[in-house]
Amino acid sequence: MKPGHGDQLLAEGDPKVAEEEAELIEAFRRQLDQGMWAAVPTRESGGRREATMVRDFDEVPRDAERVIFFPPAAGG
Amino acid sequence: MSAVSIIVVSIVGAGLFAVAFGPDAAKLVRRRRDRGDSRPQQLRERLPDPGRELRAERRAEDLLRSVAGEEAYEAYRALGFLHVYGGEGALGRPSYGYLIYPHKPLVSYDVESGELLSELCVGFPDRTEGEFGERLPDADDVLAKWMALSGDERSLVDAANMHLPGRQLDPDHVRRDVLRMSEWTSSATSSTYGSSDIA
Numbered sequence: 001m002k003p004g005h006g007d008q009l010l011a012e013g014d015p016k017v018a019e020e021e022a023e024l025i026e027a028f029r030r031q032l033d034q035g036m037w038a039a040v041p042t043r044e045s046g047g048r049r050e051a052t053m054v055r056d057f058d059e060v061p062r063d064a065e066r067v068i069f070f071p072p073a074a075g076g
Numbered sequence: 077m078s079a080v081s082i083i084v085v086s087i088v089g090a091g092l093f094a095v096a097f098g099p100d101a102a103k104l105v106r107r108r109r110d111r112g113d114s115r116p117q118q119l120r121e122r123l124p125d126p127g128r129e130l131r132a133e134r135r136a137e138d139l140l141r142s143v144a145g146e147e148a149y150e151a152y153r154a155l156g157f158l159h160v161y162g163g164e165g166a167l168g169r170p171s172y173g174y175l176i177y178p179h180k181p182l183v184s185y186d187v188e189s190g191e192l193l194s195e196l197c198v199g200f201p202d203r204t205e206g207e208f209g210e211r212l213p214d215a216d217d218v219l220a221k222w223m224a225l226s227g228d229e230r231s232l233v234d235a236a237n238m239h240l241p242g243r244q245l246d247p248d249h250v251r252r253d254v255l256r257m258s259e260w261t262s263s264a265t266s267s268t269y270g271s272s273d274i275a
Contacts, residue, residue, distance in 0.1 A: 001200075001212055001216040001219075002202065002212075004128060004129065005135070006135025006138075006213055007136070037220075039223040039227050041143040041223070049144050049145045049148065050226045051143070051222070051224075051226045051227040053223070053231070068139075071201060071203070071220075073198050073220075073224060073235035073236070074235060075235055076197040
């Protein structure tokens with residue numbers, strides 16, 4: 001998520017392919033190094049939508065469709 | 077003073093002025109000319125572009141719809157805010173919830189009584205790129221709050237400045253929104269929506 005843009009695609013790939021996974025990890029780390037928060041949208045068995053916050057690429061479920069990065073929260 | 081002496085004084089005066097201020101005057105003229113060339117471009121860059129902002133807002137709404145679901149998106153469009161329940165109370169039922177307004181404080185309320193509990197002032201300022209300012213599109217701001225509350229409520233609450241209800245938002249207005257949200261939830265017919273904790 002970016003001001004003035006909405007969401008932007010940063011990286012795309014299949015984590016089962018080693019080369020693509022390395023690119024995904026690099027993109028993930030770059031965002032976290034910038035201080036971004038990362039969330040993985042999930043859906044419960046009942047259809048309920050939720051999100052899981054992740055702080056390491058290993059925490060991203062293997063079947064996750066996407067990870068969304070957004071600026072960290074700050075008191076307003 | 078004769079006309080000749082006045083002309084001589086004027087010429088000498090003009091010469092002295094040119095010697096004294098000539099280089100500065102020339103620089104000033106050059107600077108103004110250069111600035112005259114670049115200013116419209118700078119102004120264009122600084123002026124808000126309604127088209128770009130509208131496109132960003134639409135992208136943000138599409139993302140909200142795909143992440144939070146169709147029903148949440150419809151509720152957001154109709155009510156102007158999202159809703160999420162907090163921790164579970166007795167019998168596994170949620171004891172409190174949050175109303176999530178774009179670029180306004182979160183408001184927590186008691187599910188049972190509808191009483192407003194607190195205002196949580198929190199935002200997601202983007203300090204990495206100043207080109208378009210710090211402000212996320214409205215739907216992105218709402219979605220970021222929804223994801224953070226859903227995934228890590230404690231971190232979001234810790235980051236927020238907590239106040240009593242009424243600091244920024246009109247409590248009567250928020251109470252009406254709680255009612256509107258309840259009515260919206262009860263009128264929703266989708267089975268998915270009925271089991272969802274978002275409105």
